[in-house]
Amino acid sequence: MQSYTLLAPAKINLYLEIIGLRADGYHELAMVMQTVDLADKIVLRPNGNDAFRLSCDHPQVPADHTNLAYKAAELMTKEFPKSYANYGGADINIQKNIPVAAGLAGGSTNGAAVLVGLNLIWQLGLTHSELEELAGQLGSDVPFCISGGTALATGRGNELDTLPPLNNLYVVLAKYENLSVPTPWAYKTYKDQFSETYVNNAETLESRGKRVHAGPIISAIAHQDSPKIGELLHNDLEKVVLPAYPQVEQLRQAFLKEKENNPEAILGAMMSGSGPTVFAITTTLTEAENLKQKIQTTLPDPDLKLWVAKFTSSGISIAGDS
Ligand code: C5P
Numbered sequence: 001m002q003s004y005t006l007l008a009p010a011k012i013n014l015y016l017e018i019i020g021l022r023a024d025g026y027h028e029l030a031m032v033m034q035t036v037d038l039a040d041k042i043v044l045r046p047n048g049n050d051a052f053r054l055s056c057d058h059p060q061v062p063a064d065h066t067n068l069a070y071k072a073a074e075l076m077t078k079e080f081p082k083s084y085a086n087y088g089g090a091d092i093n094i095q096k097n098i099p100v101a102a103g104l105a106g107g108s109t110n111g112a113a114v115l116v117g118l119n120l121i122w123q124l125g126l127t128h129s130e131l132e133e134l135a136g137q138l139g140s141d142v143p144f145c146i147s148g149g150t151a152l153a154t155g156r157g158n159e160l161d162t163l164p165p166l167n168n169l170y171v172v173l174a175k176y177e178n179l180s181v182p183t184p185w186a187y188k189t190y191k192d193q194f195s196e197t198y199v200n201n202a203e204t205l206e207s208r209g210k211r212v213h214a215g216p217i218i219s220a221i222a223h224q225d226s227p228k229i230g231e232l233l234h235n236d237l238e239k240v241v242l243p244a245y246p247q248v249e250q251l252r253q254a255f256l257k258e259k260e261n262n263p264e265a266i267l268g269a270m271m272s273g274s275g276p277t278v279f280a281i282t283t284t285l286t287e288a289e290n291l292k293q294k295i296q297t298t299l300p301d302p303d304l305k306l307w308v309a310k311f312t313s314s315g316i317s318i319a320g321d322s
Contacts, residue, residue, distance in 0.1 A: 001046035005320040008113035009039040010104040012272040015217050016235040020198040026156040030212035035148035036309040041095040044117035052089045058096035068111030076118045083122040101180035103273030105141045112145035116316040148315025163221050165313035170288035173307045175277040186274035189240040230267025241275040248276045254298050255280040
């Protein structure tokens with residue numbers, strides 16, 4: 001049986017609006033998600049027995065049943081018991097390049113890769129939309145990670161509308177290695193502080209949803225208007241994460257100061273997802289490399305890690321098979 005090596009890329013949020021609270025306890029969101037080419041490598045090797053064994057080269061990533069990659073394998077065995085009985089389990093190895101607990105969907109993209117990998121190994125022939133349906137059971141960001149690219153995500157983040165690709169932009173990602181923000185904490189704190197602003201009735205929720213579909217950032221993306229996209233970056237979760245994590249605010253300010261000095265090349269800066277990663281968008285690779293250097297000089301902390309990546313339109317992809 002064939003082994004597969006998959007690339008599982010990270011995402012950033014260009015827009016994250018919290019609209020209200022859903023009956024299922026999750027938040028109703030409107031997000032613009034964007035894949036960037038900083039990717040983990042996931043190798044799936046059929047092992048001829050009925051077990052899934054997980055290994056990962058990152059000490060902070062649990063190689064057990066709590067890992068979304070493992071949960072994805074469990075879900076597939078439940079959904080496709082005959083294929084599981086026929087083909088058996090696999091050894092799954094994760095080579096981590098995406099920072100963990102960072103607001104970059106690192107865990108979600110690994111779960112998505114296992115769904116895609118088992119679809120191939122077990123020759124299930126599932127379509128992307130069928131895989132996205134399964135992915136929704138693993139987490140709100142997992143469906144987006146299957147196809148990636150540029151998309152509007154609504155509902156709890158799992159309802160996707162593909163947007164025109166934005167392939168000519170670069171991003172500098174910055175994260176303090178030892179800092180992480182628990183996503184449930186970020187949403188709960190937001191609810192505690194801002195629930196009076198929530199849209200509560202179904203009708204208003206629907207019209208709000210429609211407004212987002214026709215909203216300024218969607219229009220800017222449709223027109224490939226990069227400076228406008230930079231201007232319209234928005235993340236409601238910054239309202240709770242920045243006051244609680246001053247280092248993240250300081251990082252964001254450092255990026256924004258560089259933008260003031262070079263507004264043509266640095267389009268905008270913001271926190272991604274529930275943080276603590278802060279990103280800045282640039283028009284060229286050289287500008288991204290320059291910006292990375294400048295931030296390293298301004299904030300010379302060995303705990304601060306920076307990456308340069310490119311916007312990409314691919315989700316989970318095959319890097320090799322054998
Ligand atoms: O779906 P996922 O497991 O990634 O979500 C992690 C946590 O983030 C949830 O348990 C919930 O606390 C919060 N969340 C939310 N509303 C969403 C997505 C996530 O409240 N739409």
